Amino acid sequence: TDCPAGSYSNQGSHSCVQCEAGYYAANRGQGQCVPCPHPLSSKSGDVTCSVCKEGFYLKTASAESHSIFDNPTEHCKPCPPNANCSAGTALASLGVDVGYWRASNATSELHRCDSETCSGGSGQPSRRRRLTDGDDDPYCTAGHTGPLCEVCVADSDYFSSAEGRCVACPSTARSAGIFVGFVIVIAVLAAVYAGLRRLPLSRRLRQRATRIESEVGLQPKFKIVVSFYQVSSAFGVVYGIRLDKHFTRWLDVLELFSLDLVDVAIPGSCIGTMDTRLLFAGLWPYAAAALVSLAIVAWAALSRCLEGESPFPALLRAFDRKLLGSLLYWAIFVFYLV
Numbered sequence: 001t002d003c004p005a006g007s008y009s010n011q012g013s014h015s016c017v018q019c020e021a022g023y024y025a026a027n028r029g030q031g032q033c034v035p036c037p038h039p040l041s042s043k044s045g046d047v048t049c050s051v052c053k054e055g056f057y058l059k060t061a062s063a064e065s066h067s068i069f070d071n072p073t074e075h076c077k078p079c080p081p082n083a084n085c086s087a088g089t090a091l092a093s094l095g096v097d098v099g100y101w102r103a104s105n106a107t108s109e110l111h112r113c114d115s116e117t118c119s120g121g122s123g124q125p126s127r128r129r130r131l132t133d134g135d136d137d138p139y140c141t142a143g144h145t146g147p148l149c150e151v152c153v154a155d156s157d158y159f160s161s162a163e164g165r166c167v168a169c170p171s172t173a174r175s176a177g178i179f180v181g182f183v184i185v186i187a188v189l190a191a192v193y194a195g196l197r198r199l200p201l202s203r204r205l206r207q208r209a210t211r212i213e214s215e216v217g218l219q220p221k222f223k224i225v226v227s228f229y230q231v232s233s234a235f236g237v238v239y240g241i242r243l244d245k246h247f248t249r250w251l252d253v254l255e256l257f258s259l260d261l262v263d264v265a266i267p268g269s270c271i272g273t274m275d276t277r278l279l280f281a282g283l284w285p286y287a288a289a290a291l292v293s294l295a296i297v298a299w300a301a302l303s304r305c306l307e308g309e310s311p312f313p314a315l316l317r318a319f320d321r322k323l324l325g326s327l328l329y330w331a332i333f334v335f336y337l338v
Contacts, residue, residue, distance in 0.1 A: 002029030005047040018045035021087065022053070039076045040069065041087045051088040052076035057108070058090040080108045084123055096121025101139045101148055111148060114242060115164040117141045118149035147240075158267040169270035178266075183291075190295065226337065285338040289331045296326055 003009045003016035008030045023033035024042045036049035039056045050065035056076040068075045079085030084095030092105040099120040100110045140149035150159045152166035160167045235241040
């Protein structure tokens, strides 16, 4: 009696034996099983080779058996670094090593965890990967989800880069206090600067500072430093690039040039939805420029009042060509930094 497909019998044998894993018998009555072609494998008793061998994963689980057998290199891909691909592993069940993260079960791109909230995979192939429930995220600790586990499950929390985990959003009073304190510091510095300009030696010092600035060229160098920081700080947000801490440590001093009031007063994720955050981020520079312009006009009018003029005429006469030039200069300065 001929043995069925998927099994074989040697000459003189009284029974049929199933083909072992990695071998197949496509026809009845075969005297031996045939090894699967590289990089395919099979299960015990298979009539074809439709799974990938160890060290490879099946790219498309819905591919038909004959298509996989006819074009093995198109369907079986080498296992990526820091992943576990045992025989028969598909992309959805790719095993991720401890300390590594992947976005979903439809990608083979793995990323190294950068925070303590990202525990990574177990190293063993998984049958499923749910993304809807943050608490069921197999790569993150409790309360964390999203890319590299840096998204908080609770809406009242935000991910703190300094602490490397989700913490509670600051209260409205605290955020308002920080913002008011920031405005007060700017106002005090402006008042000190205006007071120094009234000193008898201020004119001579300004002339000397102007001469030094023209000889050294501080403004172009300042713009180069600001532009460099603004480009380097956008790498992580825009492209997902992670620079080594030994390189970025000296960039921390350039945080002053970010001028991001959203992060200074309140974390962006605590403001609300993305629409609200984009609206706030787009409008606050105009409010800042208007506030600076109002302060300059008020100071000019106050200076004229101190010289003995009436308030309303002093306010009207404050709008001279020099004042308008000053307003334009500071508006350009604010928008350049933003």
